[in-house]
Amino acid sequence: MITFKGRIGLFIPCYIDQFYPQVGIATLELLEKLGLDVAYPFRQTCCGQPMANSGCEEDARKVYQKFVANFSSFDYVVSPSGSCVYHVRKHYNILEQTEDVKKVRQNTFELCEFLLDVLNVDDLGIHFPHKVGIHQSCHGLRGLKLGTGSELVFEKQSKVHKLLSKAKGLEIINLDREDECCGFGGTFSVFQPDISVKMGKDRIADHQKNGAEYITATDTSCLMHLEGIIRRNNKPLKTIHIAEILNTWKP
Amino acid sequence: MISHSKAAKIFLQDEPRTDWHDQALWFVRQKRDGAVKQLPEWEKLRETASQIKEATLSNLGSYLEQFEKQAIKNGVQVHWAVDASEFNRCVLEIIQKHKATKVVKSKSMLTEECHLNPYLENAGIEVVDTDLGERIIQFRNEPPSHIVLPAIHLKKEEVGELFHEKLGTNKGASDPAYLTQAARGHLRKKFLQADVALTGVNFAVAETGALVVCTNEGNADMGVNAAKVQIHCMGIEKVIPRTKDLGVFTRMLARSATGQAVTTYTSHYLKPEKGKEMHVIIVDNGRSEILAKPYYRNSLKCIRCGACMNTCPVYRRSGGHSYGYTIPGPIGSILSPNNNLKKYGNLAFASTLCGSCSNVCPVKINIHEQLYNWRQQVAADNLLSPIKSISMKMAAKVLANSRLYQLFGKMARVAVRISPRLLLYNKLNTWGEGRELPIPPNYSFNEWYRINRKQ
Numbered sequence A: 001m002i003t004f005k006g007r008i009g010l011f012i013p014c015y016i017d018q019f020y021p022q023v024g025i026a027t028l029e030l031l032e033k034l035g036l037d038v039a040y041p042f043r044q045t046c047c048g049q050p051m052a053n054s055g056c057e058e059d060a061r062k063v064y065q066k067f068v069a070n071f072s073s074f075d076y077v078v079s080p081s082g083s084c085v086y087h088v089r090k091h092y093n094i095l096e097q098t099e100d101v102k103k104v105r106q107n108t109f110e111l112c113e114f115l116l117d118v119l120n121v122d123d124l125g126i127h128f129p130h131k132v133g134i135h136q137s138c139h140g141l142r143g144l145k146l147g148t149g150s151e152l153v154f155e156k157q158s159k160v161h162k163l164l165s166k167a168k169g170l171e172i173i174n175l176d177r178e179d180e181c182c183g184f185g186g187t188f189s190v191f192q193p194d195i196s197v198k199m200g201k202d203r204i205a206d207h208q209k210n211g212a213e214y215i216t217a218t219d220t221s222c223l224m225h226l227e228g229i230i231r232r233n234n235k236p237l238k239t240i241h242i243a244e245i246l247n248t249w250k251p
Numbered sequence B: 001m002i003s004h005s006k007a008a009k010i011f012l013q014d015e016p017r018t019d020w021h022d023q024a025l026w027f028v029r030q031k032r033d034g035a036v037k038q039l040p041e042w043e044k045l046r047e048t049a050s051q052i053k054e055a056t057l058s059n060l061g062s063y064l065e066q067f068e069k070q071a072i073k074n075g076v077q078v079h080w081a082v083d084a085s086e087f088n089r090c091v092l093e094i095i096q097k098h099k100a101t102k103v104v105k106s107k108s109m110l111t112e113e114c115h116l117n118p119y120l121e122n123a124g125i126e127v128v129d130t131d132l133g134e135r136i137i138q139f140r141n142e143p144p145s146h147i148v149l150p151a152i153h154l155k156k157e158e159v160g161e162l163f164h165e166k167l168g169t170n171k172g173a174s175d176p177a178y179l180t181q182a183a184r185g186h187l188r189k190k191f192l193q194a195d196v197a198l199t200g201v202n203f204a205v206a207e208t209g210a211l212v213v214c215t216n217e218g219n220a221d222m223g224v225n226a227a228k229v230q231i232h233c234m235g236i237e238k239v240i241p242r243t244k245d246l247g248v249f250t251r252m253l254a255r256s257a258t259g260q261a262v263t264t265y266t267s268h269y270l271k272p273e274k275g276k277e278m279h280v281i282i283v284d285n286g287r288s289e290i291l292a293k294p295y296y297r298n299s300l301k302c303i304r305c306g307a308c309m310n311t312c313p314v315y316r317r318s319g320g321h322s323y324g325y326t327i328p329g330p331i332g333s334i335l336s337p338n339n340n341l342k343k344y345g346n347l348a349f350a351s352t353l354c355g356s357c358s359n360v361c362p363v364k365i366n367i368h369e370q371l372y373n374w375r376q377q378v379a380a381d382n383l384l385s386p387i388k389s390i391s392m393k394m395a396a397k398v399l400a401n402s403r404l405y406q407l408f409g410k411m412a413r414v415a416v417r418i419s420p421r422l423l424l425y426n427k428l429n430t431w432g433e434g435r436e437l438p439i440p441p442n443y444s445f446n447e448w449y450r451i452n453r454k455q
């Protein structure tokens, strides 16, 4: 079915590695089930975004270099995090643009865009009988253009919707605000906790009001924040990374 | 000045009011969406507008000179002001030359920026803001909280109370039509009494010397036509090359600002009426410095539509006053650091970098990217808080070293697992103020992989 050839380096961002290994496992298993040659370089850590978004991209330089060193031997780098992928592509511009740096920046993909744009897989035939609200993580949506931001007057598209719309039993709920930010914002979440939490509460209320059982997203960071608020307030909602839904696929 | 995060915390203490504020502005954003989606060519218009501004900024000096030449030909008196104090003095001199004491003013963010009102009032001049929202906040003696909707932070009941006190409207009356009627009556008198009318400027057309002012209330026209002297105040970035460019911007301004196809009034002022005087003051006040910064110069493309405020999820939930700068919201957060990085650098962090502002901006200013860049500048100038700066340095050390990273990761997971709740959710844990920490798993992905995929 898939004629793709090439070695894939799996990039598992630090907070997924430490706190949400199930998201990494789902991503890995999914790529393996597709018959791809995937490896996880042990020595990887982080893309450097937490420092850079706080203004310290100079401090992050070494972390960037490490990332490039870990992944430059692969044909593709795939990650279940739109935000980190965006960071590598957009902000590794401060490194000297060696062949390795250029290659890594060009070939790092978020999982959904990798499936759709590189593998041309849009229907895995998954079965997920639930009502799902899609949280459009901002860096994926507006940075990687995984979808058309609601501000724009372009033809509407959304990679996440495309991947989930053919799933059996899965009902995508409509939201009042289709792509408002959840308020995570990296270190914003700890340095501006009040607004951050308020934004998260409002997002959750939108999903709840419209009948979602699950909130899914391309970014575990948004989900970690939303899950923290859901648990604090005992809301009847669950969070699930899109890789976990896609990995329910039984070939 | 308190930081944005502290001011936001105070704003958020009244959650129902925060929700009301958020919804009021979201409503404006939705109206904007409806209006722009009626133009299939919207994205092309944005690109065109951005390019016109780009070309103008690249040749700003000559367009300004061309404008000046045309304006003088039309019989307009042209003045230049390098900064706020020169501008204020210039306005006062014109007023005093005519022995005037009463001034009416239509909306102008530039005069807010230069604090013209208090300056004139100190010199014994009465200045009346004639835009309804501006008049409301002038009565309250506070700055605007939004550049297009200056009194958006106030509920109609509060305006009713204020008007009862200031204009003698019925106590408890809050019907907007009734209150507006009262304000009109009050302003009508002021218009008739005024000797001098001040306006802001939306666009200054270089090829004709025309000044274009967009309002919804017609108050610029009322002022200008009734007074003997008209003074138009513009920043140097307001000039556009040709009349035909104007159509691009007037199609975008009102749609972006309020979701109207066009502002109710688009007034073109070309020359003074017989026996009257027309002045224009062209103000720099830091703008040419921004022009000289390649990374930030396109913030000068701004047409002050306010769309980035309406769309900003942080602005909607913290209010315009939380920014502590004349121009609040995303655009204010990239303009203000030019003015004083130490004072306003914290505004670069008043954002999740969601990027909605850049998407909504009719002239395609890369607002969120400039915010990111200002953050780097804040750190480079050693203006980060010590705690942030040290924690980021430490994080970078750990994350540049695989072993250290795995060790710290494990320690964090264990700490979250075994610590008593009271210890974990302490004052330093700002995450935990409103959120639970993630439930730490027994193994990291890295550990799982080593066991399950050992080749």
Ligand code: SF4
Residues within 6 Å of the ligand: B256, B301, B302, B303, B304, B305, B306, B307, B308, B309, B331, B357, B360, B361, B362, B363, B364, B365, B367
């Ligand atoms: S930055 Fe753009 S969106 Fe914001 S006020 Fe200026 S023109 Fe409008």
